[in-house]
Amino acid sequence: MSATGWLGGVVDAMLEASVVGSFTRVGVRVRRRVLPWEDLPPDCLRGKVVVLTGGTSGLGESAVESLARLGAHVTMVARNPSKADAACERLRALTGNPAIDYVVADTGDLRAVRRVADELGARHPRGVDVLIHNAGSLDDRYAASADGIEQTLASHVVGPYLLTTRLLPALRAAAKRGPARVLWVSSGGMYSEPLRVDDLAMGAADYDGVTAYARAKRAQVTLAEMLAVRYAPDDIRVHSMHPGWADTPGVARSLPRFRRVMGPLLRTAAEGADTLVWLAASDDAPLAESGRFWLDRVPRSIHRSGASGRSDTPAERERLAAWLDRVTA
Secondary structure, eight states: OHHHHHHHHHHHHHHHHSSSSHHHHHHHHHHHHHSSSOOOOOTTTOOOOOEEEEESHHHHHHHHHHHTTTTTTEEEEESOOHHHHHHHHHHHHHHHOOOEEEOOOTTOOHHHHHHHHHHHHHHOTTSSSSHHHHOOOOOOOOOOTTTTBHHIIIIIHHHEEEEEEHHHHHHHHHHHHOOOOEEEEEOOOGGOOOOGGGGTTTOOOTOOOOHHHHHEEEEEEEEHHHHHHHGEEEEETEEEEOOOBOOHHHHHHHHHHHHHHHGGGBBHHHHHHHHHHHHOSSHHHHHHHOEEEEETTEOSSSSSSSHHHHHOOOHHHHHHHHHHHHHTT
């Protein structure tokens, strides 16, 4: 390793250990200077189809803009058709790419997910090159989905799992031209919770929105590792990432006190979405391996404590897979 590369690694490790320095705008801006930061070639996604959930605002909207500028045909999965119409019109004008469209579904509604997966398969007969699970929110009140599943768990984990399995034929079709990708937008908040399948579905009596969100995000990261192994024979790469602490409408709505305190240090939506876009578009590290968890284009450990590491056992992973197969059957 060169002296510059060695120094960059030391700086990155120091930032990561600090948490605040890593997750805020400080981390992304310093790393962009001290680490090899690949410039994505113009039009590198020309001819590729990207399906992204939750693209009408925040990180998702920023990612759609960047992906469209790289030439991708981007189809958003959105809950609100009027917001999706406005977002598509705005992003087409901004990027000059007319190939931005949407389908309507709530990712927490399994019937809607099945319907929209069929619609996406018909709309993109040559396949889906990249599937991005970005939709979801942090809710302060308990709610159940149409299927009776706690809403945070339904929209962040169960629905995305079902969408992935239903789109497997489209992902396999795209993989014939080069590796397809499934990407999960998680959160650094997942470090605060272990993987315990029995605790994933919180009830109304003990519901805490922050805890429910962190547990769902933990499940996403574990699930990405599991699916990476399952889909390796299909030439489908699976990764998860977290955007750090970014100033988005979701943060303003769900964590107003956190936003007031951290405001000057929060990342922009584009800075938060950078690693996601890179994972979708780069043919370097994102295709060299599968099943990693990323921040600022560097793979990270999925555990920061011994307790969370000890809970993430092969048996618990098997329980997670069995539960998801059962509720999505």
